[in-house]
Amino acid sequence: MDLNEKEDIFISCGGRFISSAFDIGEKLKKIKAYVFDWDGVFNDGRKGEGVFSSFSEIDSLGVNMLRFGHYLEHGVMPVTAIITGKQNPSALTWAKREHIDAVYLRFAQKQMALTDFCDNHNLKPEEVCYLFDDILDVAVARSVGLGFAVGRKANPLFIRYLEKEGLADYVSGASGNQHAVREFCELVLLLIDKHFEVIQRRADYDQLYQEYYAQRQTLRLLQYEYRDNLIVPYKHI
Numbered sequence: 001m002d003l004n005e006k007e008d009i010f011i012s013c014g015g016r017f018i019s020s021a022f023d024i025g026e027k028l029k030k031i032k033a034y035v036f037d038w039d040g041v042f043n044d045g046r047k048g049e050g051v052f053s054s055f056s057e058i059d060s061l062g063v064n065m066l067r068f069g070h071y072l073e074h075g076v077m078p079v080t081a082i083i084t085g086k087q088n089p090s091a092l093t094w095a096k097r098e099h100i101d102a103v104y105l106r107f108a109q110k111q112m113a114l115t116d117f118c119d120n121h122n123l124k125p126e127e128v129c130y131l132f133d134d135i136l137d138v139a140v141a142r143s144v145g146l147g148f149a150v151g152r153k154a155n156p157l158f159i160r161y162l163e164k165e166g167l168a169d170y171v172s173g174a175s176g177n178q179h180a181v182r183e184f185c186e187l188v189l190l191l192i193d194k195h196f197e198v199i200q201r202r203a204d205y206d207q208l209y210q211e212y213y214a215q216r217q218t219l220r221l222l223q224y225e226y227r228d229n230l231i232v233p234y235k236h237i
Contacts, residue, residue: 018171032127034070052088062182063080069197132149149172
């Protein structure tokens with residue numbers, strides 16, 4: 001499948017390439033970590049008193065397959081994290097279940113969390129891919145190596161800003177509550193040419209997938225909160 005065919009698959013779903021598929025593929029060669037915003041990315045961002053944002057199993061499987069694809073491509077697990085501006089119990093539950101490396105809660109200034117994350121995992125910001133959706137994410141998007149933005153009809157001016165400033169390489173056709181995370185994951189898998197291999201090996205539950213999964217399950221989640229102008233390690237989970 002050539003690059004034009006790869007782009008057409010996602011353009012037909014409403015996706016928008018700000019950088020070309022070739023350029024995104026070149027950037028992916030340097031990526032060692034995937035960082036996710038939560039509200040508006042894994043969901044529609046809706047909250048209320050006693051109501052917490054949720055997640056989808058469709059997106060969860062996508063992230064798992066993304067990590068497996070990276071493992072097949074590079075021979076190591078990618079580092080993964082969530083950075084969110086709020087206290088998000090659902091994000092913590094998901095991260096614990098999926099054995100994500102780190103969760104940063106209550107970080108309205110998300111750049112602080114990214115810096116801490118990179119320091120803790122010996123990463124450079126340009127080795128991070130960031131999946132995000134709104135204005136509070138701009139500082140992080142400005143510093144990372146690859147940026148994927150959630151598309152939605154309600155903020156065309158924000159998307160134009162991202163394009164003008166070169167802060168996103170791809171804008172999803174799906175919104176957060178329509179499984180934008182899965183769209184991003186499948187795009188990455190396609191661009192590293194691991195899409196069908198990942199599906200087949202997971203469907204067969206073969207030896208390589210079992211090795212990856214066993215390694216994933218050993219990861220211990222680190223939780224951080226921003227309190228009193230400090231980054232506070234909460235606990236090992």
